[in-house]
Amino acid sequence: MPGTPAPDARRKLVAGAADMIRRRGLNATSVRELAKYARAPLGSTYHYFPGGKTQLATEAVTFAAELTTKLLTRELERGPVEGLRAFLAMWRDTLTDTDFRAGCPVLAVVVEDLPEAEGAPREAAATAFASWTDLIAASLTEHGAEPTDARGTATLVIAAVEGSVALCRAEQSTEPLDRIAEQLEFLVRCAITRTRP
Amino acid sequence: MPGTPAPDARRKLVAGAADMIRRRGLNATSVRELAKYARAPLGSTYHYFPGGKTQLATEAVTFAAELTTKLLTRELERGPVEGLRAFLAMWRDTLTDTDFRAGCPVLAVVVEDLPEAEGAPREAAATAFASWTDLIAASLTEHGAEPTDARGTATLVIAAVEGSVALCRAEQSTEPLDRIAEQLEFLVRCAITRTRP
Numbered sequence: 001m002p003g004t005p006a007p008d009a010r011r012k013l014v015a016g017a018a019d020m021i022r023r024r025g026l027n028a029t030s031v032r033e034l035a036k037y038a039r040a041p042l043g044s045t046y047h048y049f050p051g052g053k054t055q056l057a058t059e060a061v062t063f064a065a066e067l068t069t070k071l072l073t074r075e076l077e078r079g080p081v082e083g084l085r086a087f088l089a090m091w092r093d094t095l096t097d098t099d100f101r102a103g104c105p106v107l108a109v110v111v112e113d114l115p116e117a118e119g120a121p122r123e124a125a126a127t128a129f130a131s132w133t134d135l136i137a138a139s140l141t142e143h144g145a146e147p148t149d150a151r152g153t154a155t156l157v158i159a160a161v162e163g164s165v166a167l168c169r170a171e172q173s174t175e176p177l178d179r180i181a182e183q184l185e186f187l188v189r190c191a192i193t194r195t196r197p
Numbered sequence: 198m199p200g201t202p203a204p205d206a207r208r209k210l211v212a213g214a215a216d217m218i219r220r221r222g223l224n225a226t227s228v229r230e231l232a233k234y235a236r237a238p239l240g241s242t243y244h245y246f247p248g249g250k251t252q253l254a255t256e257a258v259t260f261a262a263e264l265t266t267k268l269l270t271r272e273l274e275r276g277p278v279e280g281l282r283a284f285l286a287m288w289r290d291t292l293t294d295t296d297f298r299a300g301c302p303v304l305a306v307v308v309e310d311l312p313e314a315e316g317a318p319r320e321a322a323a324t325a326f327a328s329w330t331d332l333i334a335a336s337l338t339e340h341g342a343e344p345t346d347a348r349g350t351a352t353l354v355i356a357a358v359e360g361s362v363a364l365c366r367a368e369q370s371t372e373p374l375d376r377i378a379e380q381l382e383f384l385v386r387c388a389i390t391r392t393r394p
Contacts, residue, residue: 025309027224101310107360110367111305112222113298126367155361155376160353163304163360167352170307170323179352183384186393196383 010048013038017060022105023098026057026112026121057109057121064105065128072132076139080188083139084157088181091165092174100172103165133158145191153191157184207245210235214257219302220295223254223309223318254306254318261302262325269329273336277385280336281354285378288362289371297369300362330355342388350388354381 016038020029030053035045049056071090076083094102106128109121136154141147160180167176190196213235217226227250232242246253268287273280291299303325306318333351338344357377364373387393 023310025222025224027222028309103308106367107363108308110363111300111308112225113220122367126369129364129367129373152376152380155364155373156357156380159360159364159373159377160357161360162363163356163358164352166304166307166359167326167356170303170319170326172323176326176352176356179349180356183349183353186387187380187384190383 009040009044011063013040013045013048014056014059014063016040017056018064018105019102021057021060021108022064022094022102026053026109026114029053029057031056054118054120058124061106061109061121061124061128065124065131068128069131069135072135076135080136080139080143080192081185083136084184084188085181087157087161088177088184091161092177095165095168095174095177100169103169104162107162107166129158140188140191143192144194146194149191149194153187156187160184206237206241208260210237210242210245211253211256211260213237214253215261215302216299218254218257218305219261219291219299223306223311226250226254228253251315251317255321258303258306258318258321258325262321262328265325266328266332269332273332277333277336277340277389278382280333281381281385282378284354284358285374285381288358289374292362292365292371292374297366300366301359304359304363326355337385337388340389341391343391346388346391350384353384357381 013034017029017034020034020037031045031049032042034040034056035042038045046052049059051058068087068090072083072087075086091104106125110125114122133151133154136157137147137150140150140153145153161177161184164176164180168174210231214226214231217231217234228242228246229239231237231253232239235242243249246256248255265284265287269280269284272283288301303322307322311319330348330351333354334344334347337347337350342350358374358381361373361377365371
């Protein structure tokens with residue numbers, strides 16, 4: 001778009017890449033495909049991402065991770081149960097808004113093996129998962145959980161939500177997400193009340 | 198291999214496709230790539246899979262699903278906790294045996310959006326997830342769990358294990374899987390003792 005400041009155009013491309021990856025996966029995503037997808041000139045797309053697909057995917061993962069980090073940071077202020085509910089609601093919306101065609105771009109980049117030299121998207125994904133886990137674990141600890149249990153519970157929340165989004169795409173239904181919600185809420189309550197029957 | 202009976206050669210190709218998909222994802226898998234990967238003649242590979250990549254992926258998902266179904270059926274006979282432990286151990290072995298380069302082929306096919314006409318691999322994945330969930334839920338019910346809770350717990354086990362395998366690939370470590378193990382075992386015990394504090 002003429003007149004659009006470069007940072008916005010660049011950010012739009014990164015957002016477009018995250019959207020492509022969460023729908024089609026990493027292998028189907030390329031600088032060329034992104035230019036088509038985002039209706040941007042191929043030259044400028046290559047200009048912004050001289051590192052090609054690896055750079056694009058890494059930035060897309062980091063972009064998507066930050067959106068989730070912001071949501072978790074904001075919602076966990078209301079407590080771990082409320083944070084969990086908001087996290088689940090966000091994924092539910094993603095699935096229903098896209099007719100089950102989109103999932104998590106962070107997960108997408110780690111289920112395709114990459115050559116060693118192209119490890120940056122995977123590393124960005126590891127950072128994302130770790131930072132989400134840390135946020136939830138910190139909220140649990142703050143609300144009374146024992147640190148090791150907080151970490152285990154937080155890891156389970158991230159793993160279960162990521163897995164259930166894939167189950168929902170398979171079934172074309174939000175049922176798996178709805179079914180795990182109650183279980184996760186129970187676990188969170190057990191952690192903060194230090195209840196282990 | 199000359200003299201190899203056709204069903205074995207075909208089965209070897211399906212196993213090879215499942216291995217490619219769990220490593221590289223669906224998009225990077227094709228009949229042509231499989232012939233190279235399995236060192237099979239391209240002509241025979243096309244001969245076995247006239248439906249191309251869609252057929253290959255569908256059969257690969259079903260093949261992988263059945264291996265897991267067999268393991269779950271066998272190990273759950275010893276009880277739901279033992280079944281869970283065996284399921285987790287299987288994934289741990291997959292990750293460490295492949296240096297974190299392979300995950301679950303069933304998950305891999307559902308995180309890449311496919312055209313409507315190519316929905317068969319996704320449908321096979323939905324069937325796989327549902328049958329694993331049913332096996333765990335049945336074992337939980339048999340050991341005293343309330344049916345709705347059994348279903349919720351079983352869905353959480355499948356979702357959390359699938360998600361944690363992706364987390365392990367991201368981190369190149371089995372820690373996420375080890376961390377969720379204790380939480381899942383706790384949940385399974387709560388379900389069969391009908392304990393909800």
